[in-house]
Amino acid sequence: MKLKSFPKWENIVTKQTNFKAYANKGKLSNFKNTKEINNYRKQQLLNYSVCADLIKHIFNTTKINAIDIGSGGSALLYTLYNRGILNSGIGIEQSKTYHKFAELWKKNLNYNTVTNICGDALQIDYPDNMDLFLIIDSTFPLLAHENKKYPSLLLSKSYKSLTKGGIIIIEINNFHPVVINGGIKLFCKEFPNTDNFKYGIYKQTYIKNSNMVHSESTYIKKDFTVSTKEEYVYYYRLIDLKELLESYNFEVLTYFSNFSGSTFHENSSEKLVIIAKKVF
Numbered sequence: 001m002k003l004k005s006f007p008k009w010e011n012i013v014t015k016q017t018n019f020k021a022y023a024n025k026g027k028l029s030n031f032k033n034t035k036e037i038n039n040y041r042k043q044q045l046l047n048y049s050v051c052a053d054l055i056k057h058i059f060n061t062t063k064i065n066a067i068d069i070g071s072g073g074s075a076l077l078y079t080l081y082n083r084g085i086l087n088s089g090i091g092i093e094q095s096k097t098y099h100k101f102a103e104l105w106k107k108n109l110n111y112n113t114v115t116n117i118c119g120d121a122l123q124i125d126y127p128d129n130m131d132l133f134l135i136i137d138s139t140f141p142l143l144a145h146e147n148k149k150y151p152s153l154l155l156s157k158s159y160k161s162l163t164k165g166g167i168i169i170i171e172i173n174n175f176h177p178v179v180i181n182g183g184i185k186l187f188c189k190e191f192p193n194t195d196n197f198k199y200g201i202y203k204q205t206y207i208k209n210s211n212m213v214h215s216e217s218t219y220i221k222k223d224f225t226v227s228t229k230e231e232y233v234y235y236y237r238l239i240d241l242k243e244l245l246e247s248y249n250f251e252v253l254t255y256f257s258n259f260s261g262s263t264f265h266e267n268s269s270e271k272l273v274i275i276a277k278k279v280f
C-alpha cells in the first residue's frame with residue numbers, strides 16, 4: 001500500500017498538533033486529588049479488560065512477553081499483569097507526563113515485570129523474544145503523520161522482535177463511514193458513572209488531499225471543567241492494513257469491530273481490530 005505524501009507545511013502542523021495532544025496527558029496536576037487518580041486508574045483497567053480477555057483467549061495458559069506501543073499510563077500491560085498473563089511487558093510512550101504517570105502507578109502497585117520506556121517507538125531497540133505486539137487505541141494511524149515511512153518501519157521492527165508464531169494486534173478507528181457520509185461526523189458520548197469525565201463531544205473531518213482525519217474532542221468533567229484534544233490520524237481501510245501487514249510477511253488471522261469479537265462492517269463499524277501472526 002502506498003501512502004500519499006503530505007505537503008511539508010501540513011506534515012509540520014499535524015506533527016506538532018499530535019505531539020501537543022498528549023504532551024500533558026497523565027500530569028498529576030490534571031487530577032484534583034488522589035481519589036481522581038485512583039478513579040482514573042480503575043476506569044483504565046476496566047477499559048482494557050475486554051482486550052485482556054481476547055489476549056488470554058489467544059495465548060491460553062502461556063505467559064507472554066508483550067510490547068505496547070503508545071502505552072500511555074501502561075494500563076493495558078497492568079491489566080495483563082493482574083490477570084497473570086504477563087511474563088514481561090514493555091510499554092513505549094513518547095509523552096513524558098504520561099510515562100511518569102505509568103511509572104508512579106508501577107511503583108505504587110509493584111508491577112515489577114513491566115518496563116516503561118519514554119521515547120519514540122522507532123528509536124528504541126526491542127528484544128527479540130516477544131510473543132505479542134500491541135498497537136491499539138488508534139496509535140498506528142497517529143504515527144503515519146510523523147513520517148510516511150513510520151508505519152512500515154514500525155512493522156518491520158515488530159516483525160524482527162516477535163518469535164515465530166508471535167502475534168500483532170492493531171486496533172484503529174474505522175473512518176470509512178465518515179468518509180462515505182460526507183466526510184464529517186459530529187457526535188457526543190456519555191461516560192459511565194465511574195469515569196472522571198461525564199461527556200465527550202467529537203468532530204471528525206476527513207481531509208482528502210492528505211488522506212487524514214482531523215479529530216477534535218472536548219471532554220467535560222462532572223464538575224463541568226472542560227478540556228480539549230486535537231489530532232490528525234491517517235485514514236486506513238481494512239484492505240490497506242491487510243496489505244501492509246502481508247507485505248511484512250504477517251498472516252492476517254482475523255479481524256473484528258471490537259475486542260469482544262463482533263463482526264466488522266466497513267460501512268458502519270466504529271473500530272477495526274486486526275490480528276496477524278508471524279508465520280516464519
Ligand SMILES: C[S@@+](CC[C@H](N)C(=O)[O-])C[C@H]1O[C@@H](n2cnc3c(N)ncnc32)[C@H](O)[C@@H]1O
Nearest residue numbers: 022070071072073092093094095120121137139
Ligand atoms: C491514542 S493514544 C493511546 C493511549 C494509551 N494506549 C493509553 O493507555 O491511554 C496514543 C499514544 O501514543 C503516544 N505516541 C505518539 N507518538 C508516539 C511515538 N512516536 N512513540 C511512542 N509513543 C507515541 C502518545 O503520546 C499517546 O499516548
